[in-house]
Amino acid sequence: AQSVAQPEDQVNVAEGNPLTVKCTYSVSGNPYLFWYVQYPNRGLQFLLKYITGDNLVKGSYGFEAEFNKSQTSFHLKKPSALVSDSALYFCAVRLPFYNQGGKLIFGQGTELSVKP
Amino acid sequence: SQTIHQWPATLVQPVGSPLSLECTVEGTSNPNLYWYRQAAGRGLQLLFYSVGIGQISSEVPQNLSASRPQDRQFILSSKKLLLSDSGFYLCAWSVGPLRAGIPGELFFGEGSRLTVL
Numbered sequence: 001a002q003s004v005a006q007p008e009d010q011v012n013v014a015e016g017n018p019l020t021v022k023c024t025y026s027v028s029g030n031p032y033l034f035w036y037v038q039y040p041n042r043g044l045q046f047l048l049k050y051i052t053g054d055n056l057v058k059g060s061y062g063f064e065a066e067f068n069k070s071q072t073s074f075h076l077k078k079p080s081a082l083v084s085d086s087a088l089y090f091c092a093v094r095l096p097f098y099n100q101g102g103k104l105i106f107g108q109g110t111e112l113s114v115k116p
Numbered sequence: 117s118q119t120i121h122q123w124p125a126t127l128v129q130p131v132g133s134p135l136s137l138e139c140t141v142e143g144t145s146n147p148n149l150y151w152y153r154q155a156a157g158r159g160l161q162l163l164f165y166s167v168g169i170g171q172i173s174s175e176v177p178q179n180l181s182a183s184r185p186q187d188r189q190f191i192l193s194s195k196k197l198l199l200s201d202s203g204f205y206l207c208a209w210s211v212g213p214l215r216a217g218i219p220g221e222l223f224f225g226e227g228s229r230l231t232v233l
Contacts, residue, residue, distance in 0.1 A: 036224075041227070042227065043206055043224035044206065046222075046223065088158075090160065102148060108159050109159070
């Protein structure tokens with residue numbers, strides 16, 4: 001079965017420090033991996049994706065993620081955190097179109113808190 | 117550019133009353149459409165998805181239903197709401213399968229917060 005795990009409910013970081021939000025996946029076949037961010041009472045905003053190619057993927061707002069096939073991980077990173085990065089972050093894997101309409105399966109989310 | 121609209125943004129309904137949440141997408145054609153529910157501010161559960169007009173697939177049994185009367189319109193309904201239907205409902209779209217060999221990202225609306233009392 002396809003699944004995504006985010007082992008940390010919450011991550012606390014001081015402003016200016018690097019941040020990492022962890023994600024591991026379990027899929028059969030090629031993994032199509034995504035990161036989304038959600039601010040309170042808002043919809044999800046797409047940050048970045050890994051489909052194929054370079055293992056280091058760069059996305060919006062200075063975020064990047066590293067795809068590691070041997071560790072089945074797709075951790076989200078940022079070199080220098082901002083207070084405005086505080087939000088709920090979701091990792092997700094997308095099924096192929098022929099499998100349940102290409103739905104996204106989400107992790108449980110990680111609350112990122114960046115303190116000044 | 118493509119945009120997605122959801123309404124109403126907030127809704128307070130008594131138990132047993134009907135529900136209709138609407139989602140429309142602009143700037144694209146034949147999108148895949150999805151309804152997700154987010155409970156307790158965290159986990160996202162797929163409720164329905166549609167790959168074309170009149171084509172609805174249900175992920176979980178419940179008293180909710182979905183319809184797609186037009187290519188870019190997706191409606192979530194209930195005849196009688198339960199307390200457990202409270203939550204944050206998110207509509208999303210993606211490029212349809214005929215125009216994309218590899219699945220891309222989903223784009224989400226701003227959500228509809230439903231409180232059932």
